[in-house]
Amino acid sequence: MSDVASDLTPRTQGRGPRGAAAGARTGAAGQASAWPAAAGPRDPDARFRSRQWRQRLEIAFFVTPALVLFAVFVVVPIVQAGRYSMFKWNGLGPMDDFVGFQNYANALADTIFQRAVTNNLLIVVLSIVIQLPIGLAIALLLNRSFPGRTAMRVIVFVPYVLAEVVAGVIWALLLQPNGPLDAVLDAIGLGFVKQVWLGDPGFALWTVIGVLTWKYVGLAIVLLLAGLQGVPEELHEAASIDGASWWQVQRKITIPLLGPTIRTWIFLSMIGSLQLFDMVWILTKGGPANATVTMATYLINQGTERSQYGYASAVAVLLFAISFILAILYQTFVQRNDSDGASVVRRRRKVS
Numbered sequence: 001m002s003d004v005a006s007d008l009t010p011r012t013q014g015r016g017p018r019g020a021a022a023g024a025r026t027g028a029a030g031q032a033s034a035w036p037a038a039a040g041p042r043d044p045d046a047r048f049r050s051r052q053w054r055q056r057l058e059i060a061f062f063v064t065p066a067l068v069l070f071a072v073f074v075v076v077p078i079v080q081a082g083r084y085s086m087f088k089w090n091g092l093g094p095m096d097d098f099v100g101f102q103n104y105a106n107a108l109a110d111t112i113f114q115r116a117v118t119n120n121l122l123i124v125v126l127s128i129v130i131q132l133p134i135g136l137a138i139a140l141l142l143n144r145s146f147p148g149r150t151a152m153r154v155i156v157f158v159p160y161v162l163a164e165v166v167a168g169v170i171w172a173l174l175l176q177p178n179g180p181l182d183a184v185l186d187a188i189g190l191g192f193v194k195q196v197w198l199g200d201p202g203f204a205l206w207t208v209i210g211v212l213t214w215k216y217v218g219l220a221i222v223l224l225l226a227g228l229q230g231v232p233e234e235l236h237e238a239a240s241i242d243g244a245s246w247w248q249v250q251r252k253i254t255i256p257l258l259g260p261t262i263r264t265w266i267f268l269s270m271i272g273s274l275q276l277f278d279m280v281w282i283l284t285k286g287g288p289a290n291a292t293v294t295m296a297t298y299l300i301n302q303g304t305e306r307s308q309y310g311y312a313s314a315v316a317v318l319l320f321a322i323s324f325i326l327a328i329l330y331q332t333f334v335q336r337n338d339s340d341g342a343s344v345v346r347r348r349r350k351v352s
Helices: 002-008 016-034 044-084 102-109 111-142 149-161 164-174 180-187 204-228 233-241 246-257 259-274 278-283 295-305 309-333 336-351
Strands: none
Touching: 044 309, 102 111, 102 309, 111 149, 111 204, 111 246, 111 259, 111 295, 149 204, 164 180, 164 204, 164 278, 204 259, 204 278, 233 246, 246 259, 259 309, 278 295, 295 309, 309 336
């Protein structure tokens, strides 16, 4: 038994402190070599690359469906319209009458198309000039506390929620000769104001612009109200303490801080005015005597009414090009200030 006990006794026993320390080092080295993966640190570069690939896969997973839909419903129709525009084609049979850019030349030389472009640009300018002051005034009013404010907000936004077809039919009935609007004017003693609202070539476009203002000013009001929620109340209180009047507070503080919101609404209004179709088509179909024609109504008239689908495709490409160029110019020279300001704020936050 003593021999067995002596064999089980560690060899470092009886060799002094130096032997015990050497044994401890040997045991630690053996354990480290036995589990190198558990003891050794992971490569930080490998973790970074793994995180990058995971982020890329997540982005691809969420972006790919949107890109597919954009390609199918935007890119492909644009390419097809460009292809159709090179042919004289009535929509039936094969496209074998290649005319090149002749459709574009004919459209640009057509006085009706030129008037359509002029009407669209006029609607763009007047929509901004008329709707912006009205929307800003109503938004400032609805931003204050008073009884019935919620109901008033709903009322001013209802026209925008209405479908264009419904709104167009309602106004077409109201504006008929000797219709409800004329009856109201007679009842309040303003019968001398009556017009052939949609039948007079000199007055029809202004009537359409009035209907468009009623229909779309609600969007401006809602966007401006949302922008007003981001204006700090402390600035108003500080200006009031310094003796500024309500109008000075709005002019010097509120309206400048609403700049990004106003510029965003102007961009949306500009693009919508260039592509205006449904309200004009329901009210006048571009008449009388092409007084209210727009690029979209001209396009539909040439395509579906006259079966000139190649020519109508050329007009569609021109409409897209005009809208795209104006959008790029606006983004470059107007909304660039907003992006520059946002980048400055981000840099300041990083520094702080």
